Amino acid sequence: MINTEEKRPILVLEDIxxxxxxxxxxxxxxxxxxKGEVHALVGENGAGKSTLxxxxxxxVQADSGKMILDGEExxxxxxxxxxxxxxxAIYQEPMVFPDLNVAENIFISHANRGAIMHWNQLYKDxxxxxxxxxxxxxxxxxxxxxxLAAQQAVEIAKAISLNVRILIMDEPTSSLSAHEVDQLFxxxxxxxxxxxxxxxxxxxxxxxxxxxxxxxVFRDGCWISTKNKDEVKIEEVIHDMVxxxxxxxxxxxxxxxxxxxxxxxxxxxxxxxxNIAFDVYRGEVLGFAGLIGSxxxxxxxxxxxxxxxxxxxxxxxxxxxxxxxxxxxxxEGIAYASEDRRQLGLIMPMSVSANITLPLLKQYxxxxxxxxxxxxxxTAISFRDRLEIHLQSIQDSVMRLSGxxxxxxxxxxxxxxxxxxxxxDEPTRGVDVGAKAEVHRMINDLTARGIxxxxxxxxxxxxxxMSDRVLVMREGRQMGIFEKVxxxxxxxxxxxxxxxxVVAEVA
Amino acid sequence: xKKIFERFSPEQIRxxxxxxxxxxxxxxxxxxxxxxxNARFVNRLSTSIAIIGVLAVAQTQVFLTRNFDxxxxxxxxVTAYLLGQQLWWHPEIPPLVAxxxxxxxxxxxxxxxxxxxxxxxxxxxxxxxxxxAIYRSFLVEYSNAVPITTNNLPDWxxxxxxxxxxxxxxxxxxxxxxVMLLVGIIFHLLLKYHRFGRRLYAIGxxxxxxxxxxxxxxxxxxxxxxxxxxxxxxxxxxxLTRFGNIMVLAGIGLEFSAIAAAVVGGVSNSGGSGTIIGxxxxxxxxxxxxxxxxxxxxxxxxxxxAILGMLILLAVAIDHVVIGRLRLIWARVGFKMETEESQAQxxxxxxxx
Numbered sequence: 001m002i003n004t005e006e007k008r009p010i011l012v013l014e015d016i017x018x019x020x021x022x023x024x025x026x027x028x029x030x031x032x033x034x035k036g037e038v039h040a041l042v043g044e045n046g047a048g049k050s051t052l053x054x055x056x057x058x059x060v061q062a063d064s065g066k067m068i069l070d071g072e073e074x075x076x077x078x079x080x081x082x083x084x085x086x087x088x089a090i091y092q093e094p095m096v097f098p099d100l101n102v103a104e105n106i107f108i109s110h111a112n113r114g115a116i117m118h119w120n121q122l123y124k125d126x127x128x129x130x131x132x133x134x135x136x137x138x139x140x141x142x143x144x145x146x147x148l149a150a151q152q153a154v155e156i157a158k159a160i161s162l163n164v165r166i167l168i169m170d171e172p173t174s175s176l177s178a179h180e181v182d183q184l185f186x187x188x189x190x191x192x193x194x195x196x197x198x199x200x201x202x203x204x205x206x207x208x209x210x211x212x213x214x215x216x217v218f219r220d221g222c223w224i225s226t227k228n229k230d231e232v233k234i235e236e237v238i239h240d241m242v243x244x245x246x247x248x249x250x251x252x253x254x255x256x257x258x259x260x261x262x263x264x265x266x267x268x269x270x271x272x273x274x275n276i277a278f279d280v281y282r283g284e285v286l287g288f289a290g291l292i293g294s295x296x297x298x299x300x301x302x303x304x305x306x307x308x309x310x311x312x313x314x315x316x317x318x319x320x321x322x323x324x325x326x327x328x329x330x331x332e333g334i335a336y337a338s339e340d341r342r343q344l345g346l347i348m349p350m351s352v353s354a355n356i357t358l359p360l361l362k363q364y365x366x367x368x369x370x371x372x373x374x375x376x377x378x379t380a381i382s383f384r385d386r387l388e389i390h391l392q393s394i395q396d397s398v399m400r401l402s403g404x405x406x407x408x409x410x411x412x413x414x415x416x417x418x419x420x421x422x423x424x425d426e427p428t429r430g431v432d433v434g435a436k437a438e439v440h441r442m443i444n445d446l447t448a449r450g451i452x453x454x455x456x457x458x459x460x461x462x463x464x465x466m467s468d469r470v471l472v473m474r475e476g477r478q479m480g481i482f483e484k485v486x487x488x489x490x491x492x493x494x495x496x497x498x499x500x501x502v503v504a505e506v507a
Numbered sequence: 508x509k510k511i512f513e514r515f516s517p518e519q520i521r522x523x524x525x526x527x528x529x530x531x532x533x534x535x536x537x538x539x540x541x542x543x544x545n546a547r548f549v550n551r552l553s554t555s556i557a558i559i560g561v562l563a564v565a566q567t568q569v570f571l572t573r574n575f576d577x578x579x580x581x582x583x584x585v586t587a588y589l590l591g592q593q594l595w596w597h598p599e600i601p602p603l604v605a606x607x608x609x610x611x612x613x614x615x616x617x618x619x620x621x622x623x624x625x626x627x628x629x630x631x632x633x634x635x636x637x638x639x640a641i642y643r644s645f646l647v648e649y650s651n652a653v654p655i656t657t658n659n660l661p662d663w664x665x666x667x668x669x670x671x672x673x674x675x676x677x678x679x680x681x682x683x684x685x686v687m688l689l690v691g692i693i694f695h696l697l698l699k700y701h702r703f704g705r706r707l708y709a710i711g712x713x714x715x716x717x718x719x720x721x722x723x724x725x726x727x728x729x730x731x732x733x734x735x736x737x738x739x740x741x742x743x744x745x746x747l748t749r750f751g752n753i754m755v756l757a758g759i760g761l762e763f764s765a766i767a768a769a770v771v772g773g774v775s776n777s778g779g780s781g782t783i784i785g786x787x788x789x790x791x792x793x794x795x796x797x798x799x800x801x802x803x804x805x806x807x808x809x810x811x812x813a814i815l816g817m818l819i820l821l822a823v824a825i826d827h828v829v830i831g832r833l834r835l836i837w838a839r840v841g842f843k844m845e846t847e848e849s850q851a852q853x854x855x856x857x858x859x860x
Contacts, residue, residue, distance in 0.1 A: 057719075059719075079718070079720070079721040080721030081718055082721075085719050089719070091719070095713065095715060095716030095719050095720070096713065096716065097709045097712040097713045097716055097717075097779070098709070098712055098713065099708055099711070099712040099780045100708055100709060100712060100779075104705065108705075108709055108720050109720045109721055113702075114702075115701055115702045115703070116700050116701060116702075117699070117700045117701065117702070119700075142834070144834060145834075197714065206761070225718035496850060497607065
């Protein structure tokens, strides 16, 4: 199918070195992209993928190395130049302008449309591009109300409008539901068939292997391997990524299920979820599965008192509770680690130790209200050792840590409140394979101590592997609770998508 | 109700709302004050609005980029003084040159703001608080407490204030008001149809995305402040013709009137949204209230400021609660429409921005 003409590389990067303040991000990395292929780039956080993209896009410049486009060596100094070369990028967070309408967003980078806006022409061109992509959007609406998936469609339309030859996609699927991912992949494939070369970065390996024609692995800023679609195996890719066999990938240790800790009955919150009912036992992991929009997070927020439930009962250790605020939830031994590290989880510029002690600051102050830094440091060090947080100093600000380590700091913060129930909302989103395994090990460790974990995750293999039981939600309704032995991916997916009527088997 | 949402954008609904508030204010004061809406009042109001309107336009395009220009009042004062002095020493300067000179003086001060903010990356709030004081202090030092008076100025500039293009029933259409309308129309078109205007919106709406889209964000922010300074200079010229007597306190506090007008007119101080029409309606409402309260004996001077302050707070609260919700409803209604429908709309009607 692919003839020799198409196999010719369109973009080649050779021996790229780049360091930030002495820390090496790329250490002689190589990469090549052929015409009309989807080339996936995978690697742990800190492997240098983002840096490579930034160099291609001209956001940063390489210290040394060659970039060859169509056989000619080029230098790209800023995003505008990358665009002139026909290179565009779509980032994890779509970069739309909420106040501008869809059509304007699509054509925002066009320098050659002249200085004067011809609105009718603009709307028509935008509608043309969207219909080519088979995307239904009203081009006159501001981008403010668009879903993430629709925003990405707008970004792809933007790239097409620029006639890009090379499209870089940096983890575009991390916030999409399974259905939306399918649609995105359909778009990507149709782009590829038109001869666009796509550099795709992703964390969900199954997805990546499904889409890509070739897969390249980076580790520690170096090229490790490149394999064709037909010869690549997921275990090998993981091996290449972490540089060791991850035999503890999704390993769940079984613990004796303890006594009943909490019963939730008929929990409802208007416009969010209805009739949620489950029991949680000491030392178990209760998984929450469901698609985006299944309102799992809202249940977590209700139990933690951020968005309290309207009706229903929560019985914790035999005592009936109405949880109205996070302070109350914490007092009762419920902690919730948010999915949104940046917005809701951590205070990025503050130090690791200050972040960890934040919810219990009262315990770390003397009678004058002065923070006892020694105690604070002691706590931070004990969590650093216990969760193996990699950092130079506990006084470092959190934003300097990698995603996985930030996650551990956030979990430390909640563990420090000595919860009996810990709600983990997407604890491994955007975290690399190694850190993921460590988060899983930590969950095992917690349950061994008798803590109950409610694990909300969109990563289905993870939920299945880590949970004792799985509660499946769909659009605010509870579709059923599956025992580990009965649960498999198909059953849970079909419940989550509402394809068959699974009756709740409350255990 | 739903029909209204589909037909009009939240911005248009807000502008309609502002117009009705203005009408209500006029009706209330008419019932309180005998002979309230007379020609003399309206004529005086129109020159006063002319100055605030031009400053509101300046503030609006700076607001769109998520910045402030607090130095506008000082720019007006300095320009009015320097221009007055030039006209005193060289009465032969032709009017057009005088206007250009005023704009040029303002632009120099705007450029200083722009350089520090766009290229020095100092937040605009800090920068323009600084230059607000610096320009004013320069005026105090430079003028040596010698005021410009009408006696020293050429006749044309003193009379320009009263000069009108045409008169209907004693209601004059004054030149200064015409200048404001012209500025309003130019900037309305610039923001809506010119690439520069769209980039102002884009930068305020999502600065990171603007950089990624390959915009030269620094230059655009610099230009916004340069233009703001230029319009401040033009307002300084208008100030000179209106008052004739310029002392070191000239134009003090005008920056706040300009901010108030823009905010009440629905220009968001977090960037990305707002229209010139809104800002001008805001100027009209603010100035109308100020001048009307001035004529109301019952309301003391101190309460006037409080009432204006409350109006600003109310406007911002409405912006966050009502308009924010309208926007979401509007977006939702809009996205439900099928592509064919939007296609039809594209071919036919005008656009909704």
